[in-house]
């Protein structure tokens with residue numbers, strides 16, 4: 001009669017609260033560096049999940065930075081556009097359609113189109 005070896009259990013310690021911790025009760029699926037882990041606590045899978053979360057956070061952070069840059073640059077861009085429109089109107093180097101479009105953009109930036 002062969003002795004049946006018990007299935008290895010996951011060695012992960014999970015935190016229930018700041019004071020309570022307990023061992024994971026799942027059956028182990030993979031061995032990493034001599035320790036057994038279930039699918040939820042496999043360090044390789046956890047690292048992949050964390051990398052995905054970090055990529056999402058980085059993208060969100062970059063969108064925020066881009067918005068912030070635009071907010072900081074907007075007053076200067078608006079002033080430059082107003083100068084350019086004034087110059088174009090004086091020198092008539094732009095056609096009426098362009099100047100109308102620029103004036104509309106300025107009005108929108110100033111909230112005058114509402």
Ligand SMILES: [Zn+2]
Pocket residue numbers: 010011012024025026037038039040041
């Ligand atoms: Zn586990």
